[in-house]
Amino acid sequence: xxxxxxxxxxxxxxxxxxxxxxxxxxxxxxxxxxxxxxxxxxxxxxxxxxxxxxxxxxxxxxxxxxxxxxxxxxxxxxxxxxxxxxxxxxxxxxxxxxxxxxxxxxxxxxxxxxxxxxxxxxxxxxxxxxxxxxxxxxxxxxxxxxxxxxxxxxxxxxxxxxxxxxxxxxxxxxxxxxxxxxxxxxxxxxxxxxxxxxxxxxxxxxxxxxxxxxxxxxxxxxxxxxxxxxxxxxxxxxxxxxxxxxxxxxxxxxxxxxxxxxxxxxxxxxxxxxxxxxxxxxxxxxxxxxxxxxxxxxxxxxxxxxxxxxxxxxxxxxxxxxxxxxxxxxxxxxxxxxxxxxxxxxxxxxxxxxxxxxxxxxxxxxxxxxxxxxxxxxxxxxxxxxxxxxxxxxxxxxxxxxxxxxxxxxxxxxxxxxxxxxxxxxxxxxxxxxxxxxxxxxxxxxxxxxxxxxxxxxxxxxxxxxxxxxxxxxxxxxxxxxxxxxxxxxxxxxxxxxxxxxxxxxxxxxxxxxxxxxxxxxxxxxxxxxxxxxxxxxxxxxxxxx
Amino acid sequence: xxxxxxxxxxxxxxxxxxxxxxxxxxxxxxxxxxxxxxxxxxxxxxxxxxxxxxxxxxxxxxxxxxxxxxxxxxxxxxxxxxxxxxxxxxxxxxxxxxxxxxxxxxxxxxxxxxxxxxxxxxxxxxxxxxxxxxxxxxxxxxxxxxxxxxxxxxxxxxxxxxxxxxxxxxxxxxxxxxxxxxxxxxxxxxxxxxxxxxxxxxxxxxxxxxxxxxxxxxxxxxxxxxxxxxxxxxxxxxxxxxxxxxxxxxxxxxxxxxxxxxxxxxxxxxxxxxxxxxxxxxxxxxxxxxxxxxxxxxxxxxxxxxxxxxxxxxxxxxxxxxxxxxxxxxxxxxxxxxxxxxxxxxxxxxxxxxxxxxxxxxxxxxxxxxxxxxxxxxxxxxxxxxx
Numbered sequence: 001x002x003x004x005x006x007x008x009x010x011x012x013x014x015x016x017x018x019x020x021x022x023x024x025x026x027x028x029x030x031x032x033x034x035x036x037x038x039x040x041x042x043x044x045x046x047x048x049x050x051x052x053x054x055x056x057x058x059x060x061x062x063x064x065x066x067x068x069x070x071x072x073x074x075x076x077x078x079x080x081x082x083x084x085x086x087x088x089x090x091x092x093x094x095x096x097x098x099x100x101x102x103x104x105x106x107x108x109x110x111x112x113x114x115x116x117x118x119x120x121x122x123x124x125x126x127x128x129x130x131x132x133x134x135x136x137x138x139x140x141x142x143x144x145x146x147x148x149x150x151x152x153x154x155x156x157x158x159x160x161x162x163x164x165x166x167x168x169x170x171x172x173x174x175x176x177x178x179x180x181x182x183x184x185x186x187x188x189x190x191x192x193x194x195x196x197x198x199x200x201x202x203x204x205x206x207x208x209x210x211x212x213x214x215x216x217x218x219x220x221x222x223x224x225x226x227x228x229x230x231x232x233x234x235x236x237x238x239x240x241x242x243x244x245x246x247x248x249x250x251x252x253x254x255x256x257x258x259x260x261x262x263x264x265x266x267x268x269x270x271x272x273x274x275x276x277x278x279x280x281x282x283x284x285x286x287x288x289x290x291x292x293x294x295x296x297x298x299x300x301x302x303x304x305x306x307x308x309x310x311x312x313x314x315x316x317x318x319x320x321x322x323x324x325x326x327x328x329x330x331x332x333x334x335x336x337x338x339x340x341x342x343x344x345x346x347x348x349x350x351x352x353x354x355x356x357x358x359x360x361x362x363x364x365x366x367x368x369x370x371x372x373x374x375x376x377x378x379x380x381x382x383x384x385x386x387x388x389x390x391x392x393x394x395x396x397x398x399x400x401x402x403x404x405x406x407x408x409x410x411x412x413x414x415x416x417x418x419x420x421x422x423x424x425x426x427x428x429x430x431x432x433x434x435x436x437x438x439x440x441x442x443x444x445x446x447x448x449x450x451x452x453x454x455x456x457x458x459x460x461x462x463x464x465x466x467x468x469x470x471x472x473x474x475x476x477x478x479x480x481x482x483x484x485x486x487x488x489x490x491x492x493x494x495x496x497x498x499x500x501x502x503x504x505x506x507x508x509x510x511x512x513x514x515x516x517x518x519x520x521x522x523x524x525x526x527x528x529x530x531x532x533x534x535x536x537x538x539x540x541x542x543x544x545x546x
Numbered sequence: 547x548x549x550x551x552x553x554x555x556x557x558x559x560x561x562x563x564x565x566x567x568x569x570x571x572x573x574x575x576x577x578x579x580x581x582x583x584x585x586x587x588x589x590x591x592x593x594x595x596x597x598x599x600x601x602x603x604x605x606x607x608x609x610x611x612x613x614x615x616x617x618x619x620x621x622x623x624x625x626x627x628x629x630x631x632x633x634x635x636x637x638x639x640x641x642x643x644x645x646x647x648x649x650x651x652x653x654x655x656x657x658x659x660x661x662x663x664x665x666x667x668x669x670x671x672x673x674x675x676x677x678x679x680x681x682x683x684x685x686x687x688x689x690x691x692x693x694x695x696x697x698x699x700x701x702x703x704x705x706x707x708x709x710x711x712x713x714x715x716x717x718x719x720x721x722x723x724x725x726x727x728x729x730x731x732x733x734x735x736x737x738x739x740x741x742x743x744x745x746x747x748x749x750x751x752x753x754x755x756x757x758x759x760x761x762x763x764x765x766x767x768x769x770x771x772x773x774x775x776x777x778x779x780x781x782x783x784x785x786x787x788x789x790x791x792x793x794x795x796x797x798x799x800x801x802x803x804x805x806x807x808x809x810x811x812x813x814x815x816x817x818x819x820x821x822x823x824x825x826x827x828x829x830x831x832x833x834x835x836x837x838x839x840x841x842x843x844x845x846x847x848x849x850x851x852x853x854x855x856x857x858x859x860x861x862x863x864x865x866x867x868x869x870x871x872x873x874x875x876x877x878x879x880x881x882x883x884x885x886x887x888x889x890x891x892x893x894x895x896x897x898x899x900x901x902x903x904x905x906x907x908x909x910x911x912x913x914x915x916x917x918x919x920x921x922x923x924x925x926x927x928x929x930x931x932x933x
Contacts, residue, residue, distance in 0.1 A: 058924075242571045242682060314843045316792055320606030321644055325606070356846050358846045360844045361841050362844070363571055428722075429721070432720040432722075436717060439716070488665055488667075493664060493666045
């Protein structure tokens, strides 16, 4: 603001500086603009103010809204609780029904109680415990009948000596006992109860070891050490873990016939599968679904040409570069069962004379060498019997079935192991997601991730409550599926990190030209207001002094 | 006294490191070229040479993810149509039979690469284009292209930052998607690309330091462009000559020691600090742990015959049981005319999934209404000021 002219005496000394600083209307060479009218000043203030209002109340909220990443609220603490094993202590109760129809009610009760005590004394691992229960009496014991709630039923029958035998067709243990070995009503222990306890323990030993290994291997376990497992057992369990495929609700089985010549061109695979594989796939039905395809490949050269295959050769026998063993059929993981027509043999370095026809590749499948006369154009069903049975046995192994016990028992224990496994996996995934959402603060978390997490948590709770029962697998499966889906949410990707230079480079060309007039206008207005206020105060003072 | 202590130490480490000590069961390779156009011929031949090598050492196509942003074999400027060579002697056509490119052309993007690593893909993605690894998988990740300080350019249009890569690896580690990774990169200032990694179990190596270029090895005058980069060339030379097959005992350390700065013309970098056990353990890993496909096969011995008999027996029994069950069901249905709709399962009360965010309909409406009112107010203010 120009200072008021001080007086006419200074007029002649008025230099160029004075001309520019104090343009006296009469003397200055440059014509000054006419004084601004108060309405114009007022209008200018309104304009500046409205621009600022626009920026502050519309621009900034819009910018904020459009650039923030949507992050749904995840129950991070609860997810971490699951991952750390605090939310659920996996414990698999195994119900065992005792059928002792030949005993008196009281005697049987007492026997069961004593046997339960003996089992509890033997058991040192809390994650897996056996619970005996006296089954209600049946007037007519029906063969093949099985209570779905109990994992095993014991049939006590009087006999000559104490023997135990697993029923190969049902989850049942037949125990015979001499009459005199039944504990009297007030005795504290007896031979028979100890016998039952040790029998049961040995029946479930493998399952117990696997479960205890699972719990100890997962980082979520409170105790980081397998409970009382010997190194040899741990090694066997590790081997099982590396062999077995990861759980999937559906597996795709590919049966391939490879031959290095022009024959054979056909095989009775359909009837062979129906005959030898189907029953097995049916009993596996509650745990897995299977889809099947088959193929025949002629002139397929193996990766190794030698007649006698050594252990090293076996690993490279599969000609991965040329054989069409593609996994891209459907969405399910593929298990390959390969029959190779050829007269190669497998040589063992350590034991002479021993021969073998097949080998298993962990997590992949099986190769079976089938020798066949060259002239034969067709592989009949009978020739496929041995390969099919081998494949069946290997399928069980690849699915992680325990090795010991009767098949029904192995399958039921597979379903329990898998449900514990899935439960741990799902909790682990949730934990990973929770940690990730904390560490990557700029990752978007869409709403369906939160929904998936909620669903997963709910099913986890139900699975945890029903572990050991038949529903556990169902709930654990859904929990794992939902947790995986939440973790692998498609939209949770993109470039997560933008360096500050990038941000400046993006914003400056736009915001620079916009902010300069805005800020300058604001500063000028504020200056003017302050000046006007000062002037008014001075005028008021002058008025007072007058 | 010493022996028991040592034994104890071995025991405790084996107990507390169950994951680290376990072996891997499968091998995967992710081979990525990131540049387009004819003058970047050498980048594609780098990738294809690596592809040939891992395939030679037994990794099946289903476990190799190959990303090629351009098709040099079919480029109109290619004097040898349908082929790609990495050497001017043209002894080996890299583009011959049996090549499976998983991501090609404009599919090779930063987003797709990160999606591949983190497996955040839609249902429509076929299994052959996914990295289906688990906690027992060793992964070789090889990248080549044009890079700079902490970035690698993809297709002239975008770039992946070292932080993005590090975050992607961390996500993989969190989800247990690898056992060990060998990260190898051939680009200018390559060593900056792995400087930001922070996830464990990764060995990283690159062709050149910060402010250093990575150079091409030689040009083929008939093809008209450089055909391979130096760093990749000498890596391949080692792999071809020293690692003949899967039984090779050469280690990662041997490979790194073979690097000769006078030949490569830049300083290759290695990073071991992410590996548990540091440089010694990392260097002692076999080449075939990453470039080959190790399979620990299990041969069946004759004694297993019992199991097969049992299976056959089981097959018969099951058929019998099924027959019996069907019969019983028929009888049951005939004897008692139970209505089919009778509930057989106990009714369970399942608490439904609860929504975790509570931005409801009304707040959205209110926000909308406010914004509208604000706009009208501004318009009114404007027209008031105008008059």
